[in-house]
Amino acid sequence: MKHLKFVFLFIGLTLFVSCGDSDSEQDIAADNNRVVFLGTIGSLQSRAADTSWDEGDEIGIYALNAGAKLSETAIFDGKANVRYRTDGKGEFTAVAAPITFPSEGDLDFVAYYPYQSTITDYKYNIDVSTQSNPAAIDLLYSNNATRQNRSNDQVNLNFRHMLSMVMFNLKAGDDVPSLDGLTASLKNVVVDGELALADGAVSIGNNRKEIIPVVAIANDNKTAVVKAIVMPGQNMKDVEVVFNLDGNKYEWTPEAEVLNETTKYSYTLTLVKDESGIPTLIPADINATISDWKDPKIEDTPIILNPEEEEESPGEDAPYYPADEARRIEVPRLSEDVENNKAQFVYHYAKDNVGDKTLNYSLEYNYAAHHSRWVAFTFYDKTAEVNTKRSDAWAIDPFLQEWTDNFSDYRGSGYDRGHLVASSDRLYSVSANEQTFYFSNMSPQIPNLNSGIWNELERKVQGWGNLSAIRDTLYVVKGGTIRDDQIMDQTIGDNKIVIPKYYFMALLAQKGDSYKSIAFLIEHKSYSSPYDLTKHVLSVGELEEKTGIDFFHNLPDSIENVVEKQKNISDWPDL
Numbered sequence: 001m002k003h004l005k006f007v008f009l010f011i012g013l014t015l016f017v018s019c020g021d022s023d024s025e026q027d028i029a030a031d032n033n034r035v036v037f038l039g040t041i042g043s044l045q046s047r048a049a050d051t052s053w054d055e056g057d058e059i060g061i062y063a064l065n066a067g068a069k070l071s072e073t074a075i076f077d078g079k080a081n082v083r084y085r086t087d088g089k090g091e092f093t094a095v096a097a098p099i100t101f102p103s104e105g106d107l108d109f110v111a112y113y114p115y116q117s118t119i120t121d122y123k124y125n126i127d128v129s130t131q132s133n134p135a136a137i138d139l140l141y142s143n144n145a146t147r148q149n150r151s152n153d154q155v156n157l158n159f160r161h162m163l164s165m166v167m168f169n170l171k172a173g174d175d176v177p178s179l180d181g182l183t184a185s186l187k188n189v190v191v192d193g194e195l196a197l198a199d200g201a202v203s204i205g206n207n208r209k210e211i212i213p214v215v216a217i218a219n220d221n222k223t224a225v226v227k228a229i230v231m232p233g234q235n236m237k238d239v240e241v242v243f244n245l246d247g248n249k250y251e252w253t254p255e256a257e258v259l260n261e262t263t264k265y266s267y268t269l270t271l272v273k274d275e276s277g278i279p280t281l282i283p284a285d286i287n288a289t290i291s292d293w294k295d296p297k298i299e300d301t302p303i304i305l306n307p308e309e310e311e312e313s314p315g316e317d318a319p320y321y322p323a324d325e326a327r328r329i330e331v332p333r334l335s336e337d338v339e340n341n342k343a344q345f346v347y348h349y350a351k352d353n354v355g356d357k358t359l360n361y362s363l364e365y366n367y368a369a370h371h372s373r374w375v376a377f378t379f380y381d382k383t384a385e386v387n388t389k390r391s392d393a394w395a396i397d398p399f400l401q402e403w404t405d406n407f408s409d410y411r412g413s414g415y416d417r418g419h420l421v422a423s424s425d426r427l428y429s430v431s432a433n434e435q436t437f438y439f440s441n442m443s444p445q446i447p448n449l450n451s452g453i454w455n456e457l458e459r460k461v462q463g464w465g466n467l468s469a470i471r472d473t474l475y476v477v478k479g480g481t482i483r484d485d486q487i488m489d490q491t492i493g494d495n496k497i498v499i500p501k502y503y504f505m506a507l508l509a510q511k512g513d514s515y516k517s518i519a520f521l522i523e524h525k526s527y528s529s530p531y532d533l534t535k536h537v538l539s540v541g542e543l544e545e546k547t548g549i550d551f552f553h554n555l556p557d558s559i560e561n562v563v564e565k566q567k568n569i570s571d572w573p574d575l
Contacts, residue, residue: 054135057086058115062197063099066106066147070122070198076107081119101150109145110197113159114138124195126202128163128229131213137229139163141200143411160394160407162195162202164259166213166267168226168241173272178221179245186211187240190231200411202261204233232261245271262407319553323347329508330376330475331362333550342367346399346440350432353387360432361421365400365440366482369498370409372440374479374549375420379465380472385428393433397440406439409493418445420478422458425465443480444492444499448526454503456531457520461505464572470516475508477551480524486547488524500524506540506551508563509571515563516571517552519543533575540564 060081068074079099084092101107114136116124128137140159166186172179192205213228226243236254243250250271259265320339321327325347337343347362361377377383394417396406410417419425420441426432435441445454465474480500481487488499505520519540520533540551541564552560569575 055087057113057135058095059084059086059092059111059113060115060119061099062110064108064110066108068108070110076102081116083115083117103150106147106149108143109148110143111159112142112195112197113140119197122197124197126163126193126195126205126231127191128189128231129191129209129211131211131228134214134227134229137163139195141195141197143200146412146414161262162200162232163229164232164261165264166228166230166236166259167264168213169266169268170224170226170243171268171270172222173270175273176245176271179217179224179271180221181245182215182217182224183244184213184215184226185242185244186213186228186230187242188238189228190234193231193233200408202232204231230259232259232263234259236265243271248273325359325362327554328359328362328376329473329510329552329554330378330477331554332364332374332376332477333553334364335373337366338364343373344400346397348435348438350426350435351429352382352432353385353429358382358428358432360426360435361441363420363440365397369482369487370495371443371482371498371500372420372479373482374477375441376475376477377421377425378476379425379462379474381468383426383428383432384466388427388430388433390423391430391433391437393437395434395438397438400438400440406495409495409497410442410444411493413444413492415444415492415499416447416450417442418450418454419443420480422462424458424462425476443503444497445480445503446524446526449503449522449524452529453522453527453531453533457505457522457533457536460533460572460575461507463574464507464509467573470571470573471509471511473510475510475552477504477506477549479504479549481547483548502546504543504547506543508540508552515555515559516568517563517566518569518572519551519567521546534569537567537569537575539567542567 061079061084062070062081063076063079064070064074065076077100082097082099083095085095086092112124124139126137126139130137139162141162142159144158168184170179170182187210188208189211190204190207191209191211192207194203194205195201196203211228211230213226215224215226217224235256235258237256239254241252241254252269254267257265319326320334320336322334322338322345325331326334326345334345335343338345343364343366345362345364348360349357350360352358361375363375364373365371366373394407417439419436420443421436423433423436426436461474461476464470465476481502481504482498482500486501488501490499491497492499501524503522503524506517507519508515508517517540519538519542520536521538521543522536538546543549544551544564552564555563
């Protein structure tokens with residue numbers, strides 16, 4: 001397998017996912033009960049190599065009785081560690097007896113790459129001591145496909161990287177004419193461990209060795225990239241980094257940093273010589289991101305919540321503005337939780353298709369709920385453009401790393417990672433789309449709602465956002481309710497993410513000096529198609545009463561008081 005980015009493995013005869021803006025986990029297809037596996041690799045950028053399978057790549061798959069944890073008694077029909085091989089075009093066939101569906105009942109699937117013939121106690125042995133072929137140690141795992149049966153059409157087995165990557169971006173200083181001939185080594189690296197296939201937990205071993213990472217030198221010989229796939233859980237302060245060039249040794253020990261799975265740690269280093277001619281490394285721009293080994297989001301600017309910087313003296317009922325971005329029309333009134341450090345106002349800038357920065361979207365993230373109170377963004381000519389496609393760049397929000405949820409919270413929950421700002425809401429640039437995959441933008445949604453009525457409403461909103469006849473700007477606020485009386489009884493994951501009881505949208509279209517608005521409130525449950533969205537229409541003012549959120553409060557009162565009473569279905573084409 002050429003260096004994987006993010007893998008979608010489909011069981012079925014088609015490669016389409018039902019909801020392009022969600023992470024649906026519920027479909028599987030059968031042809032005479034036989035499961036046909038097709039695999040595609042997502043379109044993420046900035047990985048080391050290709051985004052395709054190589055002929056002969058092999059995966060291991062376990063078929064389980066639905067709801068059971070991987071064990072001997074849970075395995076359906078003896079289908080344990082079934083070996084499947086690809087032809088390089090995405091289709092997988094069983095090397096021996098294939099997996100077949102039962103005539104009745106559901107199955108869960110656990111899968112991994114690369115295949116190992118011997119699995120003891122459902123533990124996958126990890127060894128990263130040899131780095132010459134990264135694909136051979138690029139461990140991937142999936143257990144998201146649950147409650148599948150022969151009546152479904154397809155399933156998305158959503159793989160993720162289970163190890164860490166360290167990457168060194170090397171630059172030649174003024175006194176280093178070329179990096180041609182550069183070699184590298186990492187000393188005292190833990191090279192062994194185990195993956196528990198039952199739950200995806202990775203445990204680190206005790207065997208430390210020197211490893212030789214992959215070195216790629218640019219054509220100008222002035223820059224180079226050095227990469228290694230390593231075990232998560234070890235501290236980089238224990239690792240000695242050595243580069244050799246023209247008989248000179250450049251040595252460096254990183255600062256303390258415990259490596260996390262799925263994370264790429266990037267270090268920028270410049271090779272120079274000091275005044276005495278001794279080889280020296282100058283470190284800079286050290287960062288890491290949990291985004292399926294994607295590059296850090298350098299376009300984001302940290303948020304400083306400092307009320308002392310306000311330009312006016314607020315009265316008792318004056319809005320709290322931690323940043324100028326909170327004064328925008330689409331941004332609701334911030335809750336007291338933001339001012340009391342129980343929530344955070346976050347805004348993300350992204351580069352548009354020509355490289356200019358654009359405010360992509362903003363949100364209010366509640367620490368206790370581990371869920372956004374709302375997200376807000378706009379459609380206008382630039383942001384309504386379609387210049388890219390879904391990235392699947394799953395990542396921790398860089399401003400909320402201490403608080404936000406992650407893959408493990410959703411694993412086995414039965415809920416989708418449902419987008420609030422939809423992936424297809426933000427297709428005007430690659431970086432804009434990637435930011436929609438921050439976990440701060442996710443909500444645990446029933447799959448049927450996520451891929452059904454919610455998806456239908458999103459498509460309507462996107463159509464209005466692209467319709468210049470009704471808007472110069474379309475202001476959009478979306479979210480799931482997180483108030484104590486508007487959440488489900490249960491939570492998901494170790495972070496105890498709340499599950500909204502309702503999902504809402506508030507829309508405001510501005511055309512010249514004219515404004516019109518509409519709102520939607522949808523109970524969080526399964527719906528049958530065809531969907532009648534008009535049954536869920538209400539005015540923005542009515543939505544405010546139900547949710548306690550003050551929408552579009554930055555409008556002049558003379559406009560706000562009128563427009564928030566509207567709910568004219570005829571103003572919104574094809575509703």
